[in-house]
Amino acid sequence: MKALLKIALCSLSFTALAEAQVNGPMNRRAEDPIPRDMDNMYVKGLKYLARSQQADGSWGSESTYSNYPGTVGLCLLSFLAHGDDPNSGPYAKNIKGCINYLLSKQQKNGYIGSARLNDTRGNMYNHGFATLALAEAYGMVDDKRLGKALENAVALIVTSQKNNRLGAWRYSPTADDADSTVAGCQIVALYAARNAGIKVPEEAFTKGLKYMDKCRNKSNGAYGYTSPSGGKPTLTAIGVLCDALAKKKDTAPFKKSFKYLQGKLSHRESTYPYYWEYYMSQALFHGNEVVWKEWNKKNIRFMKALQQADGSIDGRKGKAFSTGASLLSLALNYRFLPIYEK
Numbered sequence: 414m415k416a417l418l419k420i421a422l423c424s425l426s427f428t429a430l431a432e433a434q435v436n437g438p439m440n441r442r443a444e445d446p447i448p449r450d451m452d453n454m455y456v457k458g459l460k461y462l463a464r465s466q467q468a469d470g471s472w473g474s475e476s477t478y479s480n481y482p483g484t485v486g487l488c489l490l491s492f493l494a495h496g497d498d499p500n501s502g503p504y505a506k507n508i509k510g511c512i513n514y515l516l517s518k519q520q521k522n523g524y525i526g527s528a529r530l531n532d533t534r535g536n537m538y539n540h541g542f543a544t545l546a547l548a549e550a551y552g553m554v555d556d557k558r559l560g561k562a563l564e565n566a567v568a569l570i571v572t573s574q575k576n577n578r579l580g581a582w583r584y585s586p587t588a589d590d591a592d593s594t595v596a597g598c599q600i601v602a603l604y605a606a607r608n609a610g611i612k613v614p615e616e617a618f619t620k621g622l623k624y625m626d627k628c629r630n631k632s633n634g635a636y637g638y639t640s641p642s643g644g645k646p647t648l649t650a651i652g653v654l655c656d657a658l659a660k661k662k663d664t665a666p667f668k669k670s671f672k673y674l675q676g677k678l679s680h681r682e683s684t685y686p687y688y689w690e691y692y693m694s695q696a697l698f699h700g701n702e703v704v705w706k707e708w709n710k711k712n713i714r715f716m717k718a719l720q721q722a723d724g725s726i727d728g729r730k731g732k733a734f735s736t737g738a739s740l741l742s743l744a745l746n747y748r749f750l751p752i753y754e755k
Contacts, residue, residue: 447746447747448713448746450713450717451713451743451746452746454713454716454717454720454743455495455740455743455744456495457720457724458491458720458724458725458726458736458739458740459491459492459495459504459724459740460724461723461724461725461732461736462488462491462492462507462724462733462736462737463503463504463507465725465732465733466488466507466510466511467480469510469513469514469517470485470509470510470511470512470513470514470515470517471484471485471514472484472485472488472731472732472733475731475732475733476730476731476732476733476734477730477731478730478731478733478734479731479732479733479734481539481734482514482515482518482525482526482539482540482542482543483538483539483540483541483542483543484542484730484731484733484734484737485511485514485515485543485546486511486515486539486542486543486544486545486546486547487542487546487691487734487737487738487741488511488733488736488737489508489511489512489515489546489549489550490545490546490549490737490741490744490750491736491737491740491741491744492504492507492508492511493508493546493549493550493553493554493749493750494740494741494744494747494749494750494753495744495747495749496747496749499550499553499554500554500555508550508554509554509556511546512547512550512554512556512558512559515543515546515547515562516558516562518543519562519565519566522565522569522586523565523566523567523568523569524540524566524569524586525539525540525543525544525566526539526540526543536584536585536595537573537582537583537584537585537586537588537595537598537599538584538594538595538598540566540569540570540586540599541570541582541595541598541599541601541602542598542602543566544563544566544567544570544599544602544605544606545598545601545602545605545752547559547562547563547566548563548602548605548606548608548609548611548752549605549609549750549751549752551563551609551610551611552609552610552751560611563606563609563611564611566602566606567602567603567606567611567613569586570582570599570602570603570617571603571613571614571617572586573586573587573588573599574599574617574620574621576589577589577590577591578590579591579624580620580621580623580624581595581596581599581620581621581624581625582595582596582598582599582621583595583596590639591624591639592628592638592639593624593625593628593636593637593638593639593648593651593652594638594647594648594651596621596624596625597625597651597652597654597655597692598651599621600618600621600622600625600655600658601654601655601658601752603617603618603621604618604658604659604752605751605752608751608752609751618659621655622655622656622659622661625652625655625656626666627640627641628640628641628648628652629641629652629666629670630642630644631666633669633673634649634666634668634669634670634671634672634673635648635649635670635673636648636649636651636652636670644673646673646674646677646680646682646689646693647682647685647688647689647692647693649670649673649674649677649696650674650689650692650693650695650696651692651696652670653667653670653671653674653696653699653700654692654695654696654699656670657696657699657700658699662699662700667700671696671700671701674693674696674697674700675701675704677693678704678707678708678711679711681715686728687726687728687730687734687735687738687739687742688738690712690716690738690739690742691738691739691741691742693708693742694708694709694712694741694742694743694744694745695745695752695753697709698745698753699755705745709743709745709746712742712743713743716739716742716743719739720739724736726739
């Protein structure tokens with residue numbers, strides 16, 4: 414059964430990619446055309462990432478964060494999201510480089526990061542984004558290593574949750590406390606892995622979503638970091654995305670949280686701006702496409718103003734992270750990644 418599902422997923426992925434090669438991303442959906450300005454910006458950003466990628470597959474010399482597995486995972490996703498053939502298209506070499514780098518950082522226990530658990534490059538943010546990237550690549554990229562690597566990465570997330578007293582996750586896979594940002598990252602990665610055909614225990618979703626709900630303010634729907642207090646737009650976007658992927662859009666708590674987000678369409682985050690853009694785009698798209706379209710127009714203008722002449726977008730975590738996350742905030746216009754399908 415699993416083998417048949419894998420074959421079906423591969424067939425669907427390669428059919429979509431073949432169509433992209435014939436028609437190009439600009440013509441994929443005639444009834445819902447892709448904004449030309451956005452496509453030009455996206456390609457310009459991809460060309461920057463392609464040029465600046467290091468020989469080891471990371472963007473390591475660019476900033477402190479640019480060799481983190483999470484950053485490489487986001488950049489990998491931005492290449493895949495454009496819809497070019499990942500095996501022989503213009504960015505095939507870059508995609509292969511990203512995958513090689515992520516797999517080289519996977520430990521024997523499935524953990525994608527530094528072998529030293531207290532090393533910043535080895536926290537669960539990195540593992541979550543790297544797992545998401547492998548899940549989206551699985552079935553699209555012709556690499557037999559991906560299936561086993563993804564299974565091991567998922568197993569690490571599940572084991573970490575089982576050993577956590579709150580049923581969620583924080584920075585280290587051995588942590589017994591949790592927060593909504595790390596937890597949300599793992600939940601999204603698990604949904605992507607399940608969509609790709611990897612077995613994920615239902616209990617992992619149930620417990621993870623239960624923890625996220627504990628961080629939701631019952632009066633206004635905003636999510637806090639480790640409790641319902643101190644709700645923030647970025648945290649709420651993460652929570653809304655998790656609920657949408659869990660098919661909870663018809664519930665009263667979801668509607669309250671989405672209403673809170675809908676009031677933040679002009680909000681711009683100062684501390685982690687591109688993290689906000691990345692999650693807000695997905696939360697709105699999965700929550701209500703009409704609202705997403707309104708926000709998307711604003712976001713395209715905003716990103717166009719920020720993009721530099723070389724195609725990059727700069728930020729406190731370096732150009733690789735900022736460019737990759739920014740491109741992914743625009744990638745819903747393409748809808749090639751399985752996680753972006755409704």
